[in-house]
Amino acid sequence: MQGSIKSARRVFEVLELYxxxxxxxxxxxVGRELGYPHSSVAALLKCMMNMGYLTFDARxxxxxxxxxxxxxxxxxxxxxxxxxxxxxxxxxxxxxxxxIAVLSAQCDLRMVILHLVPAxxxxxxxxxxxxxxxxxxxxxxxxxxxxxxDYEIEMLLDxxxxxxxxxxxxxxxxxxxxxLTQVRSRGYACGYGLVEPNLGIVAMPIRSLLGGSQYVVSxxxxxxxxRGREADIARRMRDVIARLLDQRAGHVGKxx
Numbered sequence: 001m002q003g004s005i006k007s008a009r010r011v012f013e014v015l016e017l018y019x020x021x022x023x024x025x026x027x028x029x030v031g032r033e034l035g036y037p038h039s040s041v042a043a044l045l046k047c048m049m050n051m052g053y054l055t056f057d058a059r060x061x062x063x064x065x066x067x068x069x070x071x072x073x074x075x076x077x078x079x080x081x082x083x084x085x086x087x088x089x090x091x092x093x094x095x096x097x098x099x100i101a102v103l104s105a106q107c108d109l110r111m112v113i114l115h116l117v118p119a120x121x122x123x124x125x126x127x128x129x130x131x132x133x134x135x136x137x138x139x140x141x142x143x144x145x146x147x148x149x150d151y152e153i154e155m156l157l158d159x160x161x162x163x164x165x166x167x168x169x170x171x172x173x174x175x176x177x178x179x180l181t182q183v184r185s186r187g188y189a190c191g192y193g194l195v196e197p198n199l200g201i202v203a204m205p206i207r208s209l210l211g212g213s214q215y216v217v218s219x220x221x222x223x224x225x226x227r228g229r230e231a232d233i234a235r236r237m238r239d240v241i242a243r244l245l246d247q248r249a250g251h252v253g254k255x256x
Contacts (some may be wrong), residue, residue: 010036010044015065016130024062089217089244090117096236097229099219100127104140104203107132109160111140111216119221126196127220136160136170139191143203143216145176146183153180188234192223200226202233206241217241 013034018025025033031041045063048054053069056062086103093101100119104111110132135141135156145153153176160170171179183189192200203218219233220226226233 007044010034010040011048014044014048015069018065019129024057024060024064026060026062029062086115087117089240090115092243093117093217093219093237093240094119096240097219097233099221099233102127102140102218102220104133104144104216104218106135106141106144106214109135109156111135111138111144114215127199133195136176138194139189139201139203140195140216140218142179142183142189142191143205143218144214146180146189147205147207147214150177153177186234187238190226190230190234192227195220198222200230202226202230202237204234204237204241206244 014030017030017033021033027038027042027045030036030045031038034041036044045054049056049063053066054063055066057064090101090103094117098120101117102113103115104113106112111134113127113129113131113133115129116127133140135144145156148156154173157170157173157176188202188204190200190202195201199220200223201218201220203216205214205216207214217237219237221229
């Protein structure tokens with residue numbers, strides 16, 4: 001069982017590596033990047049190729065994801081927000097603010113970064129796809145919590161204290177309610193130095209068409225710059241999201 005789990009994890013790590021590198025890679029390249037034994041990498045890539053998820057260039061001895069792999073998740077992106085693709089949303093947010101644009105989703109007691117568009121200047125350190133952020137101690141998490149009912153929040157808070165010792169000093173329910181009242185009132189969550197020492201983040205929740213799933217879009221910058229731009233960035237984020245919702249409403253109306 002553990003071997004199967006390990007193999008499954010490696011498949012996803014290979015796919016994430018391709019998403020980052022965006023070019024053909026040899027078995028040696030993959031093994032070096034991920035620290036896998038060459039024999040294991042060769043067997044894994046050959047299996048993925050035989051299933052049609054990778055193509056192989058025999059002359060260059062390099063593998064590349066196939067159209068079949070691209071088609072697997074294409075329906076998800078189309079369903080997230082109607083006609084507007086999620087990458088377009090992040091690109092527009094990036095263009096409007098000049099800062100990094102991030103899409104996150106809740107994964108149990110954490111928020112996980114699903115996708116991002118780097119800042120025009122240097123992006124914040126350690127902010128990358130796949131990183132898990134604390135649900136109760138991050139602006140992204142607070143934006144997510146602001147969409148929930150009190151009893152749902154209380155259940156998650158109790159579970160975090162019981163099952164997640166990595167959560168350092170979780171807030172009390174009273175503290176959390178006061179914070180979320182502020183978040184709901186202004187329409188966004190902000191945090192300074194919560195995720196990284198010199199990183200300020202503004203985050204807003206957004207709901208998709210896919211089963212009403214909740215996501216959070218956010219942007220970040222050094223604390224001093226973000227403090228000076230917080231209100232302006234929040235306004236720009238609202239405008240971008242409003243345009244997305246208008247497009248989504250048009251899509252739903254035409255489909256009805």
